[in-house]
Amino acid sequence: MMKPIAENFIDRLKTNQSDKERKKIRRYFKADDSENRVMGVRMKIIFDLAKEFKEMPVNEIAKLLDNPYYEARMGAVSIMDFRVRKKSVPEELRKQLFDLYLNRHDRLNSWDFMDRAAPRVIGMYLYDYKKPRDILYTLAKSDNPWERRTAIVSTAWFIKKGELDDTFKLAELLLDDEHEYVQKAIGTWVRHAGKQDEERLLEFLEKHAPEIQRTTLTTMMENLTKAQKEYYRNL
Numbered sequence: 001m002m003k004p005i006a007e008n009f010i011d012r013l014k015t016n017q018s019d020k021e022r023k024k025i026r027r028y029f030k031a032d033d034s035e036n037r038v039m040g041v042r043m044k045i046i047f048d049l050a051k052e053f054k055e056m057p058v059n060e061i062a063k064l065l066d067n068p069y070y071e072a073r074m075g076a077v078s079i080m081d082f083r084v085r086k087k088s089v090p091e092e093l094r095k096q097l098f099d100l101y102l103n104r105h106d107r108l109n110s111w112d113f114m115d116r117a118a119p120r121v122i123g124m125y126l127y128d129y130k131k132p133r134d135i136l137y138t139l140a141k142s143d144n145p146w147e148r149r150t151a152i153v154s155t156a157w158f159i160k161k162g163e164l165d166d167t168f169k170l171a172e173l174l175l176d177d178e179h180e181y182v183q184k185a186i187g188t189w190v191r192h193a194g195k196q197d198e199e200r201l202l203e204f205l206e207k208h209a210p211e212i213q214r215t216t217l218t219t220m221m222e223n224l225t226k227a228q229k230e231y232y233r234n235l
């Protein structure tokens with residue numbers, strides 16, 4: 001295998017780029033091209049390369065985050081995610097990756113960066129080492145919508161472990177958020193929490209349904225009965 005450094009990862013991406021894929025990916029971006037330049041590499045290839053390069057040193061992952069290409073930064077967060085999945089990874093390294101994600105959040109400007117890495121790089125670290133979760137509430141108050149999305153998406157790991165409090169608390173804080181992808185995250189993760197505890201979901205809806213944006217409310221209620229959906233829509 002090639003040495004797991006940023007330069008070699010970029011070279012491998014370049015050998016797999018195509019104009020067809022570039023046009024396909026480009027359609028999903030609303031941001032300026034200077035912020036999200038696209039090579040044109042399929043997501044499966046990025047993930048496979050990330051697995052292959054998962055031993056990449058933290059300083060080299062940081063170089064990928066500095067890269068202007070979307071695929072390089074997606075590779076960075078994917079490497080981080082695959083790395084922390086190993087139980088043998090020491091706390092010190094997981095803390096370094098946790099800090100790298102948060103300190104370079106300015107380089108994460110698409111919803112899928114959060115979904116790819118926040119649950120394990122942020123949420124799992126906080127859960128496994130019983131760290132204070134204040135950082136999530138700080139992120140929820142950020143002017144950066146992607147940081148606000150990280151706050152709610154990180155609770156995915158807590159939900160997996162049966163802990164729902166932070167998901168509902170953060171959802172309450174973010175209900176008035178005007179950003180589309182923050183609202184989508186609220187709807188998605190409250191719905192997942194509701195799978196674990198439907199009564200808790202119904203209590204949340206009883207209290208907040210009138211103030212929840214329509215599309216977010218619909219997402220939250222996907223697993224409810226038709227009668228329940230009608231009831232909460234009419235509150």
